[in-house]
Amino acid sequence: MASVPDCLPRIVVLLSGKRKCGKDFLADALLKRLGTERAQIVRISEPIKRHWAEAMGLDLGALLGDGAYKERYRKQMIEWSDERRQEDYGIFCRAACTTIDRPICIVSDVRRKTDVRHFRETYGTERLRTVRIEASEPVRTGRGWQFQTGVDDVQSECDLDDYGPWDLVLTNEQADAVGVLLERLVKLIES
Numbered sequence: 001m002a003s004v005p006d007c008l009p010r011i012v013v014l015l016s017g018k019r020k021c022g023k024d025f026l027a028d029a030l031l032k033r034l035g036t037e038r039a040q041i042v043r044i045s046e047p048i049k050r051h052w053a054e055a056m057g058l059d060l061g062a063l064l065g066d067g068a069y070k071e072r073y074r075k076q077m078i079e080w081s082d083e084r085r086q087e088d089y090g091i092f093c094r095a096a097c098t099t100i101d102r103p104i105c106i107v108s109d110v111r112r113k114t115d116v117r118h119f120r121e122t123y124g125t126e127r128l129r130t131v132r133i134e135a136s137e138p139v140r141t142g143r144g145w146q147f148q149t150g151v152d153d154v155q156s157e158c159d160l161d162d163y164g165p166w167d168l169v170l171t172n173e174q175a176d177a178v179g180v181l182l183e184r185l186v187k188l189i190e191s
């Protein structure tokens, strides 16, 4: 295992799930609940989007948001980043983690077995908490999801479908259940 800085991070929460299952939504809610002194969100896609924004003259803020803008470039970003990953599977995980400076790190967009592998190898099993977020297709459709060939049927979306066991599996379908989901996440972090 690679060496880990003495103090940071104590816990690394890996959030995974299909598009529009609510990974970002729950990551934001969890961050609010834990507080920014204790926790922070890390996005593996951040260095990929930063590269694209710079190379193509795009709006990085809109690429990072949950609006329609990022969907225009998603397929191209997947293809470009997969080529980079073939040479070095941890390239974007490492780049995203350079900002870690809190005891609890919430990784909000884990999509591949090699992502989990990178975090396990870097921080060790004891620090990791793996979470799968589920929501039905009708619910995801209601949040703006539409099946897209080359996005929903490729590794970035499907690689973790057969992964397991997860430390926690959450169904994120009803707005009024968010409090219960957060309780379960906090319990997992404190376990």
Ligand SMILES: Nc1ncnc2c1ncn2[C@@H]1O[C@H](COP(=O)(O)OP(=O)(O)OP(=O)(O)O)[C@@H](O)[C@H]1O
Pocket: 017, 018, 019, 020, 021, 022, 023, 024, 025, 026, 066, 143, 172, 173, 174, 175, 178
């Ligand atoms: N429990 C919830 N209650 C209300 N709105 C929700 C809930 N979960 C998700 N949403 C909304 O659904 C939309 C999609 O959620 P989000 O962006 O978190 O999904 P995601 O899994 O991060 O998607 P992607 O993989 O495309 O980045 C957002 O507008 C978000 O605010």
